[in-house]
Amino acid sequence: MNTGLQRLHAKRAALERRAACLRAIREFFHSRDFMEVETPVRLRAPAQERHIDAEPAGALFLRTSPELHMKRLLAAGYERLYQMGPCFRRNERGPLHHPEYTMLEWYRAAADYHDIRRDTIDLIRHVTRAVLGAEQFVWQGRTIRTNDEWSVISVRNAFMQWAGWDPVAAYEPDRFDLDLVEKIEPALREQESPVILTDYPQAAAALARLKPDDPDVAERWELYIAGLEIANAYSELTEPREQRERFNQCAEQRRAAGLTAYPVDTAFFAALEHGLPPCGGIALGVDRLVMLLADAPTLADVVAFTE
């Protein structure tokens, strides 16, 4: 066997663990009456996000997320949807990143980010039990107990406690990103239960709606397990005018930074104008979840090919 084949052979345990995770995820959604869907991988108009770069594919782009198509299905009356498949982000490569990775997204109509949180807790507990036959696992020397009550920490409190400032009162984008990786994530690494970091500053809302009784924050949370960012959830923004403004603002920021601004997804906006029901949704990095359950230090350890 050449070295490439030997490397593949040596990954067998990790790839079997990966297959078990995928099976457990599909079992979970099947048992809860979510319909699995597949939406286009090549898009004309990826979601406009300041810091997410789409890989060009001819005249189109590879998807960075299936989000906009999933929302069109919601607008057409589908109520519980999930999708698991490849997504692509240009120039993201590191121990926790690969330009091609597997994303799990699910959406629920008549729901918000609290409902999605309950789904997520149940999903992670189910997958851990199904794959490991346990309620806990050890990742890189840290024990994570999925059955313990999960910590819920607001972004404001996390930053006040570990970074000494309030990003909701006065948002500073550079300082926010730096402190998140240098102060908040290391502190979250010490938690033995999964952590929900919730209620992001309005300026970091992305596609989340603002909290009706506290519009300084967005109904968005991120799941951290052992300090690894695993998922990002929203009460989805359904208001077309506000969505258009946010995309336009991102497009301007991208152009100012010398980046490609993506075309407007007219079908998505037509769906929003028609009416997106109140809904919650989430994107979860499957490779990172497999890393946790395989006790693997890097994403490349749980992916067969990382060209």
Next chain:
Amino acid sequence: MYTASDLRKGLKIEMDGAPCVITDFQFMKPGKGQALYRCKIKNLITGGTVDKTFRAVDKIDKPNLEERDLIYSYQDGEHYVFMDSSTYDQVLIDAEVLGEQRHFLAEDMEVQILFHNNRPIEVTLPFFVEKTIEETEPGARGDTATNVMKPARIENGYEIQVPLFINQGDRVRIDTRTGKYADRVSKGF
């Protein structure tokens, strides 16, 4: 200038006027936030290490570095004299820059010297050099274990640790990167 996307392990950069090398590198990207490049950076002159996180928009200075192959000639007090074999220029290097490696130099040895703004900052010897053992306790015959060591002096009086079976007059190879005994080349008389 480098941009953050050029950063990688082993890249030499300039920070606060000093040449540095990136010894550890990690790509990070929090949530919907910007890409961040977390680096451990070693100062090539002082050897000190600092952590620094760069943003995608940051520009990083390129150091003015030049690597030259020079031939060692002789020692002149605190200086070591090297020669450029194409220009016949003489270059003086301080003992301090050579560090422990100065003990392994030999006449006509070709070495690589790294210059920062024309100042020599790092000398790389061939990985292995041969030296004769001038003095050591007599070897224990038949004891070929390499895990028990004893002191021995090489030609210039420098002391290294060698296995018990090594005798005076033996020729040994030394790893210049670690300064440690590697193996025996030939037995003495």
